[in-house]
Amino acid sequence: MGSIKMDELKRMEIDFCIKALRQSFDLCFRIGRDLVRLLQDLVHIPEFRDLWKDLLFDPTKFKFMGFNDFSDLYRLKTPSHYLSLRITPEMETQLRFLLTHVKWGSQKRYQQWFAKKHLNWPSSETLIPDIVRFVCCSHHPSNEIIQSNVISRWAVIGWLLKCCKRSYFEANAKLALFYDWLFFDEKVDNVMNVEPAMLLMVNSITQYAEITHTLMEFLFLLVDNYDAERREVIVRGALSAFDVMVRRGVVSSLEPLTSSELISPLLREKLSSFLSSSSGGVSIPSQEEESAENKC
Incomplete structure (x- = not known):
């Protein structure tokens, strides 16, 4: 009886989502690029597979002037409140506490407590990509927190990746x-x-080089294969991310990753x-240049 009710609920959810996406796409469009990320996980469901095909090959069906191609969604950043x-x-509440008050060296028991509470039941791995998106996009610590000895976001994400027991969910988290x-x-x-992601790659090199290695491999896999028809959009985005993080001082240079x-x-x-x-090249100072800068 319970399984029948669950199937009915799933059917109602599918019908509602398909109706909303097809009849009110102008509203759904506001979700931005994460709408694509979420829908691609549902293409095994026939109704969503048909929707996906229409999004790809017949966008005019959605009768929204602002949508002519997937790249229109890609360009729209998902507002943090959706995530x-x-x-x-x-x-x-618990994640914000962890990332605002818990000091380096004390994080393990809080992480274990969080995992026992939220990641210790069947299918809980499906939550990890959403938690990663929340940490990246919805929790931006103040400069005071960044400069303190509070556990960093990159370290929490590194822990979350280790919580993925199956490769499929680990790939989704990445x-x-x-x-x-x-x-x-x-x-x-x-x-x-x-x-x-940048700080996780750079800060893992010394003790956990395999993390840096797998993340770099995955990034290149995405650049080459995530959307082959729009690869130039993705290449431009990734190059821009590297460039901005050097210019804004997230990292002093990319030399640790290249050398x-x-x-x-x-x-x-x-x-x-x-x-x-x-076109302009992303700055990769040599070791000599970095040494000269440090002396100054």
């Missing part, structure tokens, strides 16, 4: 982490949304080649 709605109020990189536009996007011997030569070469493909 907050993807987790419960209790989870939001996609959530890098999603704004793919379409980054300095005019509309916030550097704080892309900062955690560290702890990272495979193939990946270092691929990153250097990718960065130099931009």
